[in-house]
Amino acid sequence: MSFIARSYEEVVRDLLTTTTGGTTRETATVALDSEGEVEAIRLDRRPVRRISHVEERRVNLDNTEEKIRFTPADYQLIASDGSDNPDALDSLEFRKTGNKPQSGSELTINYYPLTTEPVPLTDLNVGSVTRTLMESFSRELAMSELQMEYVYNSAFLETATGASLDKVVTLIGMKRFAGGHAVATVRFNRNPSTPGKLTIPTGTVVTDADNNRYKTTSELVLEAGESSREVLVAATTPGTPEVEADALNRLETLVAGVGSVGNPKPARNLSTPESDKALRSRAKGALHGVSFGTVNALKYGVLSIPGINAVTVTEFPNDIPGEVLLDIAYGEDTPDVRAEVEEKIRKFKPAGIRVLTAEADILEVRVSVELTLAGTGVAESEIAALRAGVESAVGDYLEKLEPGGKARRAQMASQVLADTRIVDCRISLIPGEQAAVEELSLSGSQILEVIRPFDFPLIESEDLPAPLARSVVISAMLPYIPDAGTTQADAEASLQLAYDSFISSRSPSNIITVDELAAALRDDSRYALIRESIILTVEVEETFLQLSDGLGSFSPQDNDSISSGDASFSLTEGGL
Incomplete structure (x- = not known):
């Protein structure tokens, strides 16, 4: 269970949708089919008249969360039975040429069922009693959710901060190091006669001749072939004095495989209290030991x-x-x-x-990755970071496989394609001395040891050939506010008629802009368009051009076949 606060704009949007008979915040988990495409999502309150909002909550490679909103250029409403009957539309399908969500992420969908109960409140104009009460309630609800999110985050080691983090770590007997607390850097040296991997746990105590005790603040691992590594140590009590260089040369409890220990530089006092990040890291390591x-x-x-x-x-x-x-x-x-x-x-x-x-048998596996980058690719200075992100994502996935598990091509590819700069990839696994494979099954007693760094034999840019003949599809998001006395159905019928007329009249001499569209749709007796929120999406073969108020235009060519795509008419939370 998790709690994420909604913004004020999100609360208003959901309340407007609910008030006008729509369904809000229906969630679905993104899954891929056998070909790696996003599976269609069947909505609960079907059949569906239109979809007003689709948003993805994506977890990036650095574990940060990001909200991504999709437009009608990215998805369409279809009938799951394959028919063309508009009364059978019940599923959301992502277009092959549009933006797509990441596998395993969560989608939030607002939509309007085909049949709904009559709406008791119809005056949603800015300044009306209904709209004012709704926006006032939304502000209070958004503030309450922010407070709830803070309370929720304060209960966990990963998200608590400040005084809340201090209370969390006291549960395992820890305290934040105050300013003036003595710390030092200690080097652990391997015994030459001890091969293999050595682990020095958090809390390992080193002392000097006067029995001044310092503890390691994090776990230290000496990989096979590493002769020594350094780790930060901190005095066990605030009153422990600083020690000179090479004074911390004794282990209170012998650690097998460690030949010697020492601090190359003198200890120092912290000038400021320990940071949240350092305390959090120290507490996570200590949890495993206590x-x-x-x-x-x-x-x-x-x-x-x-x-x-x-x-x-x-x-x-x-x-x-x-x-x-x-x-x-x-x-x-x-x-x-x-x-x-x-x-x-x-x-x-x-x-x-x-x-x-x-x-458990350790199976060493080498990884080879070929990448195709979007558009013209990335700058040479970004290649190293790009490769590091791919290596981290795929390597972590492989190392978490349990005995008897299977490294699947689609799941590895989804880890790589989470980076929007990458449009295609080919991953090869080379287990031991065997031939390269695309998928790898482990026996019930095997675990993987991933050899790093990965091999990147090919990193190329995507080819974007220009089409000879073009099919142009124009979609639009048209937020509006109906005039007093005009029903939503009447306003949208008038908008649809004017929109179809505008599309059918486009030619090389009639460019397409939001300004031209707004002029063609204008009808002050029925509604008012929210121009700054209008978005026009022009799909030309497999490329997209997005137009907004005062920004961008599209000029049709003589051989263009122009057709109307999805036109989404919606009440919005904005004002005139």
């Missing part, structure tokens, strides 16, 4: 053992409640390591739970 009886505590407890490369946890492996299976990938398989695994399981497992262990 929690008991959870799946993550069990996993990270075993993973902290030197010589353990990876751990995968499977609940109910035999469909028996109370059983947990650990598939363990040993980097160093010795009696001492196995004994420590048993000890960690005994320490961290929940009471009454039976923990089964099995050896």
Whole structure:
């Protein structure tokens, strides 16, 4: 469950739609078919007269959320039975040539069913009693939702800030470092006789000759082949003094595989209190070390053992409640390591739970990615960041595969195509010494180790050939306010008639602009158009041109075949 506040404009839009008999905020999860296209979405209150709003809540590669609004140039209303009957329209379908949502994201849809109850309130003009009450209520509701969102976010480690974050971390016995708290950078050096991956957990204590204690603030991993790495340590108490360089050279508890430890530079005092970001990072690492009886505590407890490369946890492996299976990938398989695994399981497992262990086989996989970029591509300076984003998205997907899972082509492609700069891709997986494949199935005891960096043998720009003969489709979003005494049905019938006449009269000598359209549709006796919100979309073959008030124009050519697309007439929250 999550809570995201709506803006004032969104609240007004939804109330206007509800008041005029529409359906608001129907949600659907985006799914792809076998060909990688977005599946049509069948609406609940069908059949449907028209769709007034489609919005996607997309999670980007950096885990930030973004709201994306789609226009009629991106979608159309269809009948799921394939008929052309306008009374059977019941599904939203995204056009192959328009913008598309990301697989797995959530869509919010407002629309008007074909048949609705009579609307009791009809005077929605700006300044009317109904409109004034609606906008006043919307403002209060939007403010309440903002307050609710703040309260909701204050309860979680990832989103709490300031004093709220201080209260969250006290649940695991932590406090924010105040200004003047001593910190230092400590280097952990590998014992040359210890190969494989080493993990130094959060909270590992290092001391000096006077027993001044400092703890690591985050988990440190020495990958195979790495001889040393540095990590930030902080004094265990505010009164702990600063220490000189190379003074922190003792481990309070020996960590297998670590040969020596030391601080290359003297400790220093923090000039300001610890930031939210630093405190949040330190708390997440500490959770794995202080929690008991959870799946993550069990996993990270075993993973902290030197010589353990990876751990995968499977609940109910035999469909028996109370059983947990650990598939363990040993980097160093010795009696001492196995004994420590048993000890960690005994320490961290929940009471009454039976923990089964099995050896997971590590399958190394190399990844090759060919990319096709939109339009003329991107600048050379952006290529490195583009490749890093693709590598992060695909690599994270592969590393999260459970034993027995399958790396699917469509799912990997959706990770890559989430970047709007990329229009096509080809991903090849090379497992071990085998031939390259597009999909990869793991056995019940296998996990993947992704080799980085990826190989990018081809990054090319999209070809955009100019068509010889053109089909031109013109769609429009036409917000309006009806005049007093004019019903919504009468206003929209008049608008549709004028719009069709405008489209049919276009020729090379009659350019298409929002100004020309507004002049052709003007009818002060029935309605007033909201010119600044009018959007015209001109679809020429597989390209789109969007026109707005005072911006852009389209000149038809002699051989153009011009037709009318979707015309969306809607009441809006704006004023004249």
